[in-house]
Amino acid sequence: MKSRAAVLFEPGKPLEVCYVDVQDPKAGEVRIEIKAAGVCHTDLSVMTGSLKAPVPAILGHEGAGIVVDVGPGVTAVKPGDHVIPLWRLSCGECEYCSDRRPALCGEGTEIRSTGRLLDGTSRFGIDGTEILHFAGVSSFSNYTVLPEGAVLKIPKELSFEQAALMGCSVITGVGAVINAAKVKPGHTVAVFGAGGVGVNVVQGAVLSGAKAIVAVDRHPSRLDDAMTFGATHTINASDTDPVAAIRDLTGGRGVDYAFEAVGLSATIQQAYDCLAKRGIAMTLGIASTTTKVTISPVGLVYEERVLTGSLYGSAAPKTDIPMIIDLYTNGRLKLDALLSRTYAIEEINQAFDAMQSGETLRSVIKF
DSSP: OEEEEEEEOSTTSOOEEEEEEEOOOOTTEEEEEEEEEEEOHHHHHHHHTSSOOOSSEEOOOOOEEEEEEEOTTOOSOOTTOEEEEOSSOOOSSSHHHHTTOGGGOHHHHHHHHHSSOTTSOOSEEETTEEEBOSTTTOOSBSEEEEEGGGEEEOOTTSOHHHHHHIIIIIHHHHHIIIIIIOOOTTOEEEEEOOSHHHHHHHHHHHHHTOSEEEEEESOHHHHHHHHHTTOSEEEETTTSOHHHHHHHHTTTOOEEEEEEOSOOHHHHHHHHHTEEEEEEEEEOSOOOTTOOOOOOHHHHHHSOOEEEEOSGGGOOHHHHHHHHHHHHHTTSSOOGGGEEEEEOGGGHHHHHHHHHHTSOSEEEEEO
């Protein structure tokens, strides 16, 4: 089968849109026709080379589509089902899966590091040359093949565009608040980076009953977006020291939780520095492998602060995504406002340019 896809042949170069060959699914695998694919900063990090991934590869890890066919032994889905691909495959049996942390499972780590499925081969190629998978999803291809365990059936009445966003930005942001931090009513929250993940941290904080939610960003439009999603205060970090401003807003106390959704050493440091005693700073942004943060242990001891991280919203996607769908259906999550723009696959590099400039909050590629 031929598929239109955006391929990264070399870090530092734009994606190239071309036709690739997509093999039939093998035992335990599913072939999906992708209808919508989210444009995420993690893919951009691979494109720039700050995040290492094997290439040449088809990027994209947010998506939604329709099952086309299945390999032998597949029982969870059938042709015609609407699905979301999950970008961290999990075995369901290891210590991390058993402790409701499937994103840390070794099976997902292996696919992410090798760019191949569990049998050690890829399902993509161009004229006999192997093209690799990214995060086991490769949603920037009209057709892709995934393990059965990395596919989640969703209601057919849910739009593909909204469903695609749930697979990463929504579950990462909302999940970090609910699953990892366990923010409670009356707590105070700061969010560094009001992009697609950051505004979902804001939504998670609203759901948790936080009394103050401070959004920090350098783009005024994104600060406006954060207010739309429930932020109570905003700080433009391009002209204001966010740590001092947060201290001022909280009467010098600091916040109970600071979520960092950028992946830069400066914003991680700021998130830690604005904490109250016993506060928790949680980084969600995907940093470069060379990024370092210097933290004084004084605050760790004398104020019992915590610096930690959360991957994939520390979620169990197969139970948490249905919960997110219910929240959206019942009007408690604002996903329509999250989608800024849609693009054709031929416009994918423009989509990343718009995201970098702050023009879009979240956008999707429609096939």
